[in-house]
Amino acid sequence: MRISEAKQCIIELYKNTDCVTALVSERGVGKTSAFQQCAQELDIGYMGLYAAAMEGPDFMGLPDKDREKGITRYLAPQFLPTCTAVAEGIFPEKGLLVLEEINRVPTDTVSVLYPLLLERKINGHQLAEGWKIGVTMNPDTLNYAVNSLDDAMLDRFTAIEITANLDDYITYSLKNGPCDDVLDYLTACPDMLLRVKKAADSTATSKSPTPRGWSRVQQLLNNCSLPEKLMQELISGILGPETAASFFGYLKNREYTIPSAEQLVTDYNAVRPQMAKLTEGGRLDMLSLVLRKVVSLLDGSEIQCKNLDVMLSDLPEEVQLLFFKLLADAKPELFLGIAQQTSIFSTLSNQILQLLS
Template identity: 25%
Template sequence: MLEVAYRARRPVLLEGPTGIGKSELVRALAEQLGIGTVVLDLSLLEPPDLVGLPVIRDGRTIYAAPEVLPQSGAGILMLEELNRAERYIQQPALQLLSARRLHQYELPPGWVCFAAINPESADYQVTPLDRALRARFLGVNVRADRATWLAWAEVNGVHPGVVALVRAHERAFDDVPPRTWTYAAQVLSVLRPEEIAAGEVLRDALAGYLPPSWVEVLIASRDAWSSRLSFDIRSLLSTYGPGSPAARELAQARERGETDRFDEVVARLAPLLAGPEVAVLASQGRLSLAAFEALCADLPGDHRERLEEALGSNATATSLIDVRPDELLQNYPGSAAERRILAWRADPLRRYRVGLAVTALRAHLEVQARLTDIRRSNAARIALGQILTQLPEPWALRLVETLKKTGITPIRPQ
């Protein structure tokens, strides 16, 4: 939507709580489009910073545009804190947003203005924008998406302690915005080992950003922050394979009997595979089933099972396989979908794919709008009966649980 607004050169109002990443979203778009960005915090500006200073030319008063305003090229001029700025800044900013000009200054053709505002609620001291004014802009509500932030955090080197905490707590963004977690992670990244070990230093360093309850949660997990692995744990999901550096390191650990290395791989990877960011990683080409299966082949059985359970049960990961619920419910016996299920079941390293298929099927069956048709369809009930006979026991039991919950009676083969 933001890219469309840029192409149309239409102003945008991004509305969301402070620290949610509105400006970062614009910077990411500009980087993607290969254009520039200029970010101005209106709450910190005085009128000359935006309007410019008056000068006399040919007996007339004109305004010399501030150097910060773009003069050429292409990009996005981002005006932050629009509804928290003083009126004497807000008025010229709105003129620049809606008319693309301010006195003698005119925004270059390749540029467009976006603005960020905070919600008009009791949590913020803002100057409301009336409906007629809002109608001039494309309004975009920005919210914190944990999966997207986690995927971003993994790529941008956010401290693993913070990443692990946000991954483990669905409500991490309820009272602490993403930007504040990032600030806390930056503090953690520069603390020395002895400072982390000293609880008081660590607590004082974090207390300026986080509520006491989150500080204690973070401190309680500090033993898990240190790593004996030389590779990035995230890279295992995209680059692992025979002969890769990580594969060689794990092989050496196995030869030396260092089982704690495998424990750490699983302890750090399982929450990621079970978490909501898996679909984001897959869409970005940073999760390969081939790499995952190569890793599982090199892990001890109990470690492999834990990772396969984590991924196989993740509803956000079901798009990774090429079998869809509709295929399983329509003429399943003898179909290509059945052949895939049987092949996956026979391959210990691909059996988790059966789990993904079952996870997708269970979610499909629980959609209320489909239930009546499925209950009445003998073809679907025959398919379900056939599938149940082919599933490994743990996945069969989960499917049976869903069938009982939804009142669907499978027709088992004679």
């Protein structure tokens, strides 16, 4: 399942059930980010715990004497959004409590978590009604040092297996500091977004690309000024030497360059030759990336719409239709206002309606 699809499921499960949602995937695909984004979209709280670094007593809480009744009670852990903690304003009324790497948790700690995952309470402390639980885990393969969870534990989860998807990754990147060179390379070589190593190759020094790694590379390229040799060494340390060599080799030998999205919507004539080369070369993959970048910047201003109108008139019809679909999906509130300012909208309106229906 794609991350965008998994997020839809997480939101529906949060709203309508008490299920414990488990996201399962290879490393660096975005399990934690998916839960965080869902919390943001729902406008609720988020508490992430690296469960593998915690022990049973951390969850059980410290014992405290109740001298009046002659019994021992347990104090609730600081990180647990209990009914009392919510009532006292320590946590918001609603949220997601996510236990990271649940299948790296020591066996004796796993047994402590059973009542929390099944009954939403632990040692007399009830999880607040508006808080739901999620967990993340890597698959139980030779590539990962994880513990096998028994059927009793797995039965408590609604498991969702997610995979890396380039469209989802580009959408995420466009909102979080994109680097044109990286997105250009991945568009041309989508199989390099994630490479799953064979068990025999899984060592500390045999790194391979992941979406998380590519995000670090984008941050590095956007913010650091280093000689190419040093930059390649650093990227080798993130993605592995083979991927780094492939990436830099592509940048040196590529025939096309991706024009600046900002220039496309503010000074289109300055980058018109680059767009013409992509169109004449039939690079629909690159044109799709360009349109997604453009859509991410659109705010409906007059200058943008004027440049957009000229750009769309240069594109083949199938790419024009793709633009309107991307705009409707990403910014439905701006769709009609922007579309009506383009000269091709009236000509393509019937096809656009069919495409969007």
